[in-house]
Each structure stands twice: as structure tokens, then as C-alpha cells.
């Protein structure tokens with residue numbers, strides 16, 4: 001960890017030109033954030049308990065028999081909040097993704113990275129699970145630094161081995177839950193209970209994901225937010241001067257002076273010039289105590305302004321509030337605010353940009369909900385059997401043979417019936433479909449017989465209705481081949 005005086009110099013002079021987690025030799029500056037405490041940290045803890053409970057129980061929650069969330073890329077099955085999406089619903093998934101992305105853009109334009117600090121799984125697991133385990137085993141920031149600098153002995157080895165064993169156990173648990181969201185809980189259970197030889201691929205994924213999560217939370221940590229997360233990279237284009245961020249009130253805080261300097265000036269033990277200030281310097285509320293920097297898990301100084309690295313974890317707000325209380329100043333020197341609110345004391349949320357995003361979001365959302373509501377529970381294809389012509393039957397009737405494939409998108413077994421709606425004619429089953437298993441498809445064959453007077457030349461368009469009981473699910477069309485000279489004209 002870089003020494004504090006050196007950090008001060010770098011931060012104030014060139015903080016935008018270097019990364020807080022990389023030293024001048026290009027090596028990693030390991031961050032040892034001080035354990036936070038305060039009202040925001042308490043609120044985040046409470047929310048984290050709910051979110052973690054939700055994450056771990058998610059695979060077991062069902063809505064109308066459907067899992068809450070299933071993202072099975074291999075089998076191309078997707079369930080989002082109990083609504084199943086099939087490859088045939090690709091347009092809906094695409095539209096839903098657009099709605100989601102635009103919602104993030106709009107939310108970020110107004111509230112900055114609120115999501116990162118309060119609800120992002122990376123932050124929740126890092127700060128509320130792995131970091132807490134680290135504090136519990138190795139102690140607070142200063143104790144961790146001491147332990148890291150100490151030579152290897154039994155105590156250090158014991159602490160490190162215990163920590164990393166628990167870390168890997170947690171990573172294994174997270175990887176199992178993660179897989180449950182991808183392949184479903186039943187398949188995960190089979191992987192765990194069946195002989196390993198039957199699920200080599202499943203077990204390999206489990207080990208790979210465990211290693212990945214262990215690497216992320218034990219070693220990569222804030223680097224994931226800095227370099228991997230695409231959302232973090234987009235901040236600079238999403239935020240503007242009205243966006244609400246964790247901000248240092250520089251109008252109130254500057255110029256900074258330490259308690260020691262203020263004491264010396266007040267007691268005439270030193271002059272402004274002696275302490276390196278200009279002759280007409282006036283001081284704000286920041287006492288330059290660096291508590292806000294010491295608690296920051298990203299290793300930045302929020303007093304330098306909005307920065308790409310800041311995940312809005314609010315630890316600096318809590319730290320500064322407790323300092324302000326101690327020196328009898330109002331809380332909120334660091335707080336949720338916007339550049340305009342601090343500089344001009346004007347907080348504007350509904351800007352033209354936000355109005356534009358909201359309008360587009362509303363249109364996309366309405367289209368998405370309409371398409372989703374109108375989407376049938378089945379997907380049916382009826383095609384004339386390839387390579388066949390029409391058959392001539394007695395009484396001026398003609399017949400074509402059809403293949404039918406019906407996909408049941410629901411999670412319930414579904415009785416189905418195919419009815420010919422136009423023109424008038426008859427369906428003769430040749431092993432047709434009458435019931436389809438949940439999330440499955442069924443295929444069959446049938447014959448359509450039409451009287452000559454109902455034909456329209458070579459090609460007659462047939463309209464079928466797909467019914468489940470009395471409920472019509474879909475309308476499907478197909479062509480009927482007839483004799484060209486036998487029209488009803």
C-alpha cells in the first residue's frame with residue numbers, strides 16, 4: 001500500500017492520470033479499506049441480507065410452476081420472472097433487452113451508480129460477505145497491513161489458510177447457485193447426486209465457476225469494477241451535471257486544513273504562510289483527515305470529484321458524517337447530490353435528456369408488454385408433406401397430407417385440437433397430436449379433404465385454428481394443392 005503522504009500528493013496533482021490501484025512501477029496497490037460503519041452501512045447490510053436471501057432462494061422459487069429465473073443457453077430455454085422465452089421468441093428477448101438497457105441508461109442518468117453500491121452482486125458479495133470474512137479473520141485495515149508485512153509464521157499461515165478455505169467454500173456455494181440459474185435446480189441436483197462419471201461437463205463447469213468466483217473475490221476484487229464491468233465503463237457518457245452521485249461538497253469543504261493546522265493558526269503558533277497557505281486563505285469544513293479515503297474499497301479520494309472507479313458504496317459518506325459529528329458540524333459534507341446542486345444549489349431531475357429517455361423507454365415498454373401479452377402459448381407449423389401431390393377421392397373431393405409440429409411453451413401439459421376453419425372441409429387424423437408435454441413439442445400427420453367447389457385453383461389457402469379445450473391458441477395457415485382446371489369458377 002502506498003504511503004499516505006505520497007498518495008496525497010498523487011491524488012491532488014494527477015489523480016485523473018493514474019489508477020489508484022496501480023503504483024508507479026505498474027504493480028497492483030492492494031487496497032486495505034477500513035471497516036465502515038454508520039447509517040448507510042447499516043441500511044446496506046439490511047438490504048444485502050434480503051438480496052442474498054433472494055439470490056440463494058431464487059432457483060427454488062416458482063411462479064405458476066415456472067422457475068423465477070432460468071438462463072439455459074445450452075438448451076436455449078429462458079425464463080425471466082416466471083415467463084418462458086423460446087428461440088422463437090428471440091424478437092421478444094431482444095426487445096426486452098433493449099428495454100432493460102434503456103432503463104439502466106435512464107436510471108443512471110438520474111441516480112448515477114446507485115445500483116453498483118446497493119444491489120450489484122459483485123459489491124454485495126465482495127463487501128458484505130468476503131470482506132466481512134476478511135475483517136473477522138484478519139482484523140481491520142491496520143491489522144491486515146501488519147499481517148501482510150509480517151514474515152510467514154504459524155499464525156499468519158493459519159489465518160491465510162483459514163481465510164482462503166472459507167473463501168473457496170463460499171465461491172463453491174455461489175457457483176452452485178449460479179449454475180442453478182443457468183441449468184435449473186433439478187439438473188443441478190442430478191449433477192450433485194448422480195455418479196460423477198455421468199456429469200463430467202456439469203462437474204467441470206462447477207469447478208471452473210468456483211475457481212472463477214474465488215479468483216474474483218479473493219484477488220481481482222475492485223479490478224472487476226474497474227476493468228471488466230461494462231456498466232462501469234459507460235459512466236462517463238451516462239452521467240451529467242444533474243446526475244445524483246456520491247459527492248464531496250467542495251463549496252462547503254474547501255479550503256481544507258487539518259485540525260492541527262487550524263489549532264496552530266487559532267493559537268497563533270504559525271501563520272498561513274508558515275503552513276503553506278496563501279495570505280487570504282479561508283477554510284471550509286474539510287479537516288483533511290483522510291477518513292473518507294481510508295474506508296474507500298476502490299482506493300480513491302472522493303474529494304477529487306466524480307470518478308470512474310467510484311461504485312457509490314457510501315462508505316465515505318458514513319466516515320465523513322462521523323467526523324462532522326465529532327467536530328460539531330452538520331453531516332453531509334459528502335452526500336448524495338449533483339454537480340449542479342453543489343455548484344449552483346439547483347437540483348433538476350427531469351431534464352430534457354431524462355424526458356427523452358423516458359419517452360423512448362415508455363414506447364419500447366408498451367410494445368414489449370403488448371407483444372408479450374399477445375404471444376400464444378404454442379408455436380405451430382403445419383406444412384404439406386414434401387413430395388406429395390393431391391389425391392382424388394370419390395364425390396368430387398380432394399385430399400392433401402400435412403405434417404404438424406406444435407411447441408408447448410408453457411410448464412403444463414396441454415391438450416390440443418386442430419380445427420379447419422376455412423374453407424369448409426374435413427380433417428382426418430393419421431396420428432395427429434392431441435396432447436403435448438410441458439416445454440416440449442409434438443409432431444403428427446393428418447389429411448385434409450375438400451370438396452371441389454371449395455378449391456381456388458392450384459393453391460387454396462387453408463386456415464387452421466389450434467385449440468386447447470374451447471380456448472383458441474393460434475391461427476395457422478397452409479396451402480392446399482388441387483387440380484388447376486378444377487376451380488369453382
Ligand code: SF4
Nearest residue numbers: 296310311313314316
Ligand atoms: S468514493 Fe466513496 S462511494 Fe465511491 S467507492 Fe469510494 S467510498 Fe464508496
Ligand code: SF4
Nearest residue numbers: 286287289290292320
Ligand atoms: S472525511 Fe470528511 S473531513 Fe475528513 S478528509 Fe474526508 S471529506 Fe474531509
